[in-house]
Amino acid sequence: MSSRHPQLEMEPVYGFFYGLCRLVYQMFFRGDVAGLENLPETGGYIVAANHASHLDPPIVGMFLPRQVSYFARKTLWKPGVAAWWLTTVGTIPVDRDGGMSIDAIKRVLHTLSHDKVVIVFPEGTRSLTGELQPPRPGVGLIACRAQVPVVPARVFGSFEAFGKKGSLRLGTPVSVAYGRPLTPSEYDRPEDGRERYARTAARIMAAINRIERPSASVV
Numbered sequence: 001m002s003s004r005h006p007q008l009e010m011e012p013v014y015g016f017f018y019g020l021c022r023l024v025y026q027m028f029f030r031g032d033v034a035g036l037e038n039l040p041e042t043g044g045y046i047v048a049a050n051h052a053s054h055l056d057p058p059i060v061g062m063f064l065p066r067q068v069s070y071f072a073r074k075t076l077w078k079p080g081v082a083a084w085w086l087t088t089v090g091t092i093p094v095d096r097d098g099g100m101s102i103d104a105i106k107r108v109l110h111t112l113s114h115d116k117v118v119i120v121f122p123e124g125t126r127s128l129t130g131e132l133q134p135p136r137p138g139v140g141l142i143a144c145r146a147q148v149p150v151v152p153a154r155v156f157g158s159f160e161a162f163g164k165k166g167s168l169r170l171g172t173p174v175s176v177a178y179g180r181p182l183t184p185s186e187y188d189r190p191e192d193g194r195e196r197y198a199r200t201a202a203r204i205m206a207a208i209n210r211i212e213r214p215s216a217s218v219v
Helices: 012-028 056-061 081-088 102-113 138-146 158-162 190-210
Strands: 030-034 045-049 071-073 092-094 117-120 150-156 174-178
Touching (some): 012 030, 012 056, 045 056, 045 138, 045 190, 056 117, 056 174, 102 117, 117 138
Parallel strands (some): 030 174, 045 117, 045 150, 071 092
Antiparallel strands (some): 150 174
């Protein structure tokens, strides 16, 4: 895959918006990016990131050199362009409260088993303060079932640029850093018993929390 124009090898609709998002980022939100060397070159993996803004999903995904799958509330699948777009780019529907149906879990596992990438936000919803929130066990369930590397990622500045209760502030730098991948043996401990998924989610969230703000852009 071309490192300069990876969108050329993605599905057309996804590739178009991938390029568009990068252009918008360069124009209005350009910050620093670090840790791209931590992204696995082959095989399926999960990227788990903090969530403080609507800007987080595209910003976390636009630096990955492969097409990725996201989650979205299934209530967004209404007749019209939105539903077509969500389906076309491979978005996986979940319940509004962050719950995952058996069908959604199967789709995630199928995606990962075919050497693709899935982005998840362990907190489940956007932070009201910009601070990290406790994770929900859903990400632990996915990781334990999939047994693939989990790349922790942290976005800095997105809350200031477009927080949940704030207005869009163009020109606010937004930075992102990708941490060292966690192997299944690092995040999954079957001896945790009934707390297995919750504790896995907590370990993943702790890895996100350890990521420091990047200081040198590699974009």
